Amino acid sequence: MGSNINIGVIGYGYWGPNLVRNFSELPGAQVRSVSDFKPELLVKAKARYPNIQVTTNYQDLLADPGIDAIAVATPVSTHFDLALAALQAGKHVLLEKPMTSSSKQALRLIEEAKQRNLVLMVDHTFVYTGAVRKMHDLVATGALGSIYYYDSVRVNLGLFQHDVNVLWDLAVHDLSIMGYVLPHKPYAVSATGISHVSGGMENIAYLTLFFPDNLIAHIHVNWLAPVKVRRTLIGGNQKMILFDDLEPSEKIKVYDKGITVNGSSDGIHQMLIGYRTGDMWAPQLDMTEALKTEGEHFLRCISQGERPITDGDAGLQIVKILEAATESMKQRGQLIELENLVLTEVAA
């Protein structure tokens, strides 16, 4: 490996160009090759980046000894095969979210990367935004007090995916934010959802997650909404956060609001609720593009052995929750305990 880390990108559809642009602009990295099945997309890539190689055959990237790392930006159902082949070719891997279609596959990739001492990172992009990092800090420093709930709405007239339902497409963002920000891991989930396209995947879903310490989370995702909403509330007993990702600058607002409960232990009738309505402030956020921060981190993981914040285990946790949620949806919201999830053994 030279001083520059050479990247190959598989998939140049909607998301792949963002990876190519960011890695092209990062010092210490260069995009050497891009692969996509569709030649017309490769023409676009070549027009924008004349120095990169393009190919419709991803195996060319795996066979190129000059490529150190592969970013996989293809549909979810292809993640496992492509990532496994890349690891087996000795390449570090940055894999799109959600990591795989099953926890069995995720475990297999984790094992392969470990055995070969290669970096396996999952592109949970939100974790690398200034807004989510700020929420993480506010929770971690205790500024919000005890966390009561996480409540998110992520809806728009979205692209219907062919290989995954709306939970696997959109809720994965909230699950990655929760995994990074919240102090606990969920122990059970319940989900309901419906498909409005015959034979299609669920395009609207409601997911509830139960955590220790009376922490509860709810995620509402929908590909069939007339307006785009990206709003999350995190409620604590000291302060509460509103995260509105569509706000251009003040994405995070921290409210000094809440209640105080006074009264004897005799019962609810003696309980006195006091309401606190203090100031609101919008903290300064690092507005660096998330993929730039993430790309730098990926390069440091490769060159300096840092452990990815969004490593294979983080990816696996989310896939496990999505599997449980899908199972719950089939049973019309049946509570599924996460500890009791039977993880199929790692494939040989």
Ligand SMILES: NC(=O)c1ccc[n+]([C@@H]2O[C@H](COP(=O)([O-])OP(=O)(O)OC[C@H]3O[C@@H](n4cnc5c(N)ncnc54)[C@H](O)[C@@H]3O)[C@@H](O)[C@H]2O)c1
């Ligand atoms: N991190 C994020 O915020 C974010 C945002 C959008 C999409 N994504 C993820 O990115 C991935 C791709 O999503 P998209 O919306 O760009 O899909 P897309 O369908 O627009 O693009 C995928 C591309 O991959 C190509 N492809 C598939 N298999 C290939 C193979 N074996 N070799 C070469 N090319 C191949 C297809 O031709 C297509 O052009 C998904 O996993 C999705 O979840 C992540």
